[in-house]
Amino acid sequence: MLFYYICKVKIIYLHQYYRTPNQWGSTRSYYFAQAMREAGHEVHMICMGEGHKYQVKASEGIILHQIPVSYDQSDGYWSRVRSFMSYARQAYKISKKLCRNKAVPSMIYASSTPLTVGISALILKKTKGIPYYFEVRDLWPEAPVHLGIIKNKGLIKLLYILTRKIYKNAEKIISLSPGICEGIKKYNIQTPIVLLSNFSDLNLFQPMEAHPGWKAKYLNDHEKGIIYFGAMGYANHLAYFINLAEACQDLNLKFFIVGDGSEKETLAQLIFQKKLNNICMLPPLPKAELPELLSIMDFSYISFLNQPILETCSPNKFFDSLASGKITISNTSGWMAETINENQCGFYAPPEEISVFRDKIQVYLEDAQLLKQHQSNARKLAMEKYNAALICQELIKIIPAV
Numbered sequence: 537m538l539f540y541y542i543c544k545v546k547i548i549y550l551h552q553y554y555r556t557p558n559q560w561g562s563t564r565s566y567y568f569a570q571a572m573r574e575a576g577h578e579v580h581m582i583c584m585g586e587g588h589k590y591q592v593k594a595s596e597g598i599i600l601h602q603i604p605v606s607y608d609q610s611d612g613y614w615s616r617v618r619s620f621m622s623y624a625r626q627a628y629k630i631s632k633k634l635c636r637n638k639a640v641p642s643m644i645y646a647s648s649t650p651l652t653v654g655i656s657a658l659i660l661k662k663t664k665g666i667p668y669y670f671e672v673r674d675l676w677p678e679a680p681v682h683l684g685i686i687k688n689k690g691l692i693k694l695l696y697i698l699t700r701k702i703y704k705n706a707e708k709i710i711s712l713s714p715g716i717c718e719g720i721k722k723y724n725i726q727t728p729i730v731l732l733s734n735f736s737d738l739n740l741f742q743p744m745e746a747h748p749g750w751k752a753k754y755l756n757d758h759e760k761g762i763i764y765f766g767a768m769g770y771a772n773h774l775a776y777f778i779n780l781a782e783a784c785q786d787l788n789l790k791f792f793i794v795g796d797g798s799e800k801e802t803l804a805q806l807i808f809q810k811k812l813n814n815i816c817m818l819p820p821l822p823k824a825e826l827p828e829l830l831s832i833m834d835f836s837y838i839s840f841l842n843q844p845i846l847e848t849c850s851p852n853k854f855f856d857s858l859a860s861g862k863i864t865i866s867n868t869s870g871w872m873a874e875t876i877n878e879n880q881c882g883f884y885a886p887p888e889e890i891s892v893f894r895d896k897i898q899v900y901l902e903d904a905q906l907l908k909q910h911q912s913n914a915r916k917l918a919m920e921k922y923n924a925a926l927i928c929q930e931l932i933k934i935i936p937a938v
Contacts, residue, residue: 546578547935548631548666550656551647552605552623554583556595557740560796560820562852564734565647571928572645572935573597580634580641582627590630601630620650628656635664642936643707644668651676651695654702661705669935670706675719675848682845683771703727708934714871715848732931734850735924736859740824743861743915744831751832754816759788760901762835762865765826766853768797773841776867776887778806780837781815783890787901791815794829827860834907835882835897836862838872842887847871858918861911863900865893881914 549569555561565581572579578599585591585602593600603626605619635641646657646668657668677695680686686695700723703709709729711717720729755761764777774793781791791814793803800817807815821829830836836857840846847870854872857864864882866872873884885893900907 546642547572547580548634548641548644548660549579549581549647550627550631550644550653551581552584552620552627552650552653554581554600555823557737557823559822561823563737563823564852567735567737567924567928568645568931569598570596571932575932575935577935582630584623590626603627603630616650620652623650624652624656627653628659631656631660632664635660635666641666645671647671647673649674649676651699651702654706655698658702658705667707668705669708669710670702671710671712672716672720673712673850675716675845678719679771679845682843683841685770699723700725710931712850713848716850719848730934732927733922734852734855735922735927736852736855736918737924738859738919741827741830741856741859741918743911744827746832747828750829754792755790755832756788759790760835761790761792761833762837762897763792763794763830763833763862764837764839764853765792765794765821765829765856766851768793768795768799768803770799771841771846772797772799772839773887774799774803774839775806777837777839778803778810778812778815780890780893781812782810784894784897785812785814787894787898789814789897789901792818792829792833794818794821794826796820826856830856830860830862833860833862834900834911836860836864838864838866838868839887840868842868844870855918855922858914858922861915863907863910864914865897875917879913879917881910881917 551565553561554565555563556566557563569579569581580599580601582601584605588604590604591602605623644657644660644666646653648654648671654670660666661668677686677699681692686692703720703723704725704727706727709720709727711720711729711731712734717729717731764774768774804817838851838854840849847868864876866876866884867887869884876882876884883896885896
């Protein structure tokens with residue numbers, strides 16, 4: 537059976553961080569790959585594995601090519617760059633071998649970040665004539681340049697040239713947010729740009745009765761929970777969230793940080809230094825287990841460093857929060873804040889203006905009916921606009937038929 541799939545390649549899917557619902561992290565590629573398979577495509581997912589050897593195995597109808605790449609959320613920036621380049625190099629070699637078989641792939645679906653995924657796709661197009669779709673999850677190199685992580689002018693120029701070349705040679709560019717679409721348009725290319733928003737699994741994430749075990753362990757009878765879940769990186773700047781906890785010690789509100797990343801230890805030290813008892817830091821949970829923790833929460837916080845480039849982001853936690861029926865709070869202006877305000881399912885609070893956050897969240901703490909109504913609005917928005925099944929259908933419409 538494995539030999540059959542290898543010889544009948546149709547789609548090569550390049551995504552370094554492929555995750556299933558039983559793992560921690562984004563599952564967008566899992567749902568997209570399953571949608572491709574259900575539509576009759578044969579999908580080979582080339583992703584990062586956990587072992588030290590290249591492995592090939594079948595998983596729910598998808599052939600996983602797991603390559604040994606050293607990567608950890610706590611890695612520094614340049615360690616991550618080395619990881620990105622290692623993945624791109626190995627992914628190209630594996631894709632090249634797959635192209636030697638009788639059935640040449642009909643297309644490549646390359647998902648970034650990192651941008652280096654596009655290098656593999658570009659070379660395969662130039663050498664093997666295989667078209668590729670390029671998915672842009674974050675604007676890169678714009679983000680690290682604007683954040684001051686990359687400063688060398690020569691390198692910056694080279695990265696922008698490379699980005700334009702990858703965009704220009706793609707059959708289609710898939711964007712995850714309106715802000716990302718606008719960023720891509722600045723390159724003045726003719727490649728069609730398709731907005732396929734990030735999304736949530738509405739069956740997995742949905743309004744639930746508070747899990748008694750979680751509630752008894754973490755919340756008092758009259759306390760409300762507010763959660764940040766996801767990466768703890770430089771760009772997330774969770775010091776904002778900790779400062780809010782410090783300023784809200786007199787409220788019946790408990791703060792939770794759930795996840796992992798390069799800033800985890802620094803954040804733990806900050807909580808310790810401030811001697812805060814109203815904030816709890818928990819390790820990452822598999823996606824399938826996260827809804828139980830969310831069931832005891834009323835609010836969800838989306839945190840980014842106060843930089844305009846980060847307003848374009850399309851974080852998974854935003855969509856999972858809406859699907860779970862949580863009051864969703866964004867500390868960035870832009871498309872997320874606009875969406876929240878238009879649909880009355882939360883609020884925008886500038887990260888440095890703690891009094892604005894306090895005033896807005898107190899309205900919900902004092903008005904149970906408004907809290908429930910806006911939580912219901914969050915779920916409605918997820919169902920109508922950010923349904924995984926609907927967005928997967930839109931993907932299949934733009935992929936060539938088998």
